[in-house]
Amino acid sequence: MTRTCEQTGISRAEGYRLMRAAGGELLELLSAASRLRQARTGRVITYSRKVFLPLTNLCRDRCAYCTFARQPGDGQAHTMTPEEVLAAARAARAAGCKEALFSLGDKPEQRYPEYREWLRRRGFRSTIEYLQAMCRLVFEETGLLPHANPGVLSPEEMESLQPFNASLGLMLESASRRLLEPGEAHYRCPDKVPEVRLAVLETAGRLRIPFTTGILIGIGETPEERVDALATIRELHQKYGHIQEVIVQNFRAKGDTPFAGRPQPSALEVVRTAAVARLIFGGEVNLQVPPNLTPEAYGFLLLAGINDWGGISPVTRDFINPEMAWPQIESLQAVTREAGFELRERLAAYPEYVLESGWMPEHLRRRALGWTDESGRVRREQEAA
Helix, strand or coil, X not given: CCHHHHHHCCCHHHHHHHCCCCHHHHHHHHHHHHHHHHHHHCCEEEEEEEEEEEXXXXXXXXXXXXXXXECCCCCCCCECCHHHHHHHHHHHHHCCCCEEEEEECCCHHHCXXXXXXXXXXXXXXXXXXXXXXXXXXXXXXXXXXXXXXXXCCCHHHHHHHHHHCCEEECCCECCXXXXXXXXXXXXXXXXXXXXXXXXXXXXXXXXXXXXXXXXXXXXXXXXXXXXXXXXXXXXXXXXXXXXXXEEEEECCCCCCCCCCCCCCCCXXXXXXXXXXXXXXXXXXXXXXXXXXXXXXXXXXHHHHCCCEEEEXXXXXXXXXXXXXXXXXXXXXXXXXXXXXXXXXXXXXXXHHHHHCCCCCCHXXXXXXXXXXXXXXXXXHHHCCC
16 A cells, blocks of 8 residues: 555555455554545544434335335334424524434335325425425524435436535445345345446536435445445546545344344444545545444544544434434544544535535525634534534
């Protein structure tokens, strides 16, 4: 690993090799990743104070590891009403949140006629139309900056969400078509076809939308397939410059899913994968690993070159991984400080996309600039305010 490779991003072949790094080579990998993070953001680690809004947990896909998706008639199935959305957003704003994260299932109206009727009675033809209205409602009534993760979007749907979203997101998860086969994680999941998801990432680039994506590790992919997914994301970012954040998310087994008995990635495996990701992207993107998914060792993740902890909510749980509580922001701050870093709050759009015009609608950007300092991060006196 030469200094030149660290600056420009390593090759796929080098990534394949480093995914199995151990001993001294692993230490060298972590050191190289840390140097790249230091060059990018210094000793600052960021997070976003958010409210998690699970707009609907109905979904037409059936991922083998997912406990979020429900079917009509399930006692846990729920679609939030506008009143529920607004009440949660107002409580979040009172708690100092600045991001409204909308998560929802993929195109449930195409699978469930009763849900399609629920939308029709409220004047909406699709889930995306409803999401668009809720993003606007939250911004206009509370000032929170929406960030939506609605699954696969057409170009027209993406354009409809753009005016009231500071950024959008879609996890690539994997670029392997092998995971679509029977018994694999994405069997019978039309929205998990890699080419379909990559088309969404490319559209976001053409539309100049700050975009969050990443990989999900431990769902049956090989180490080489992890590298392939990361390298493919890098190629899109090099073309458009819009990938604001890459997440390395580790699979957590859940008892009510077909993957309940699958082994979970170790903390070391998460750290090694994140460090390889940092070398693949060099200093080009922000890198995150969710701290609540490695609660016993999340301080260890700082060795991997990450520079962000993701969204942390003081008011709502992680509805995707409901068994995994967010760390208290005070605890996150203490662990970050103990490792020699400063924790700073950011917005739903990362600093570079706030400071440069043309990435966010101007009415959202004005709101963002009112919260931030010259670094594009939330001003210290505005944190939790």
